[in-house]
Amino acid sequence: xxxxKIIDPLxxxxxxxAAILLLGFGAAIAxxxxxxxxxxxxxxxxxxxxxxxxxxxxxxxKAAVAADCLNKWFVGLWQGETLAYTVAVITxxxxxxxxxxxxxxxxxxxxxxxxxxxVHS
Numbered sequence: 332x333x334x335x336k337i338i339d340p341l342x343x344x345x346x347x348x349a350a351i352l353l354l355g356f357g358a359a360i361a362x363x364x365x366x367x368x369x370x371x372x373x374x375x376x377x378x379x380x381x382x383x384x385x386x387x388x389x390x391x392x393k394a395a396v397a398a399d400c401l402n403k404w405f406v407g408l409w410q411g412e413t414l415a416y417t418v419a420v421i422t423x424x425x426x427x428x429x430x431x432x433x434x435x436x437x438x439x440x441x442x443x444x445x446x447x448x449x450v451h452s
Contacts, residue, residue, distance in 0.1 A: 340433075340436075340437035340440060340441065341434065341437050341438075341441075343437075344429075344430065344433040344434050344437055347429065347433070348426050348429060348430045348433075351422065351425060351426040351429060352422060352423075352426050354422075355418060355419065355421070355422025355423075355425070355426070356419060356422060358418055358422075359415045359416070359418040359419040359422065360415070362412075362414050362415040362418060363412055363415035366411045366412045366414065366415060367411070368411070369410050369411050378403075384396060387399055
């Protein structure tokens with residue numbers, strides 16, 4: 332009969348967290364090394380001009396100018412080398428979230444198992 336080796340839940344959590352970090356950082360490094368120049372935007376000169384900002388504010392108010400600025404920043408996160416940094420940050424967030432949730436669940440399961448264990452006197 333074959334015996335099945337059960338891995339400790341905390342050890343499994345550490346292994347999976349390390350795997351998430353390795354895969355995410357590996358992808359970020361690959362993106363960083365292969366990232367090329369962003370394609371030229373034909374409207375970039377106009378969108379960065381004072382006339383554009385004035386017209387945008389006149390039509391939509393200060394909120395439209397702020398939304399346009401936020402939109403340009405957000406779009407910039409998903410291009411070129413900046414995408415590599417974005418993937419690295421998302422990897423850290425996912426790994427940390429998984430680690431904290433999994434360790435708390437593993438510790439809770441271990442404490443429940445120790446409470447339900449029969450006491451021999």
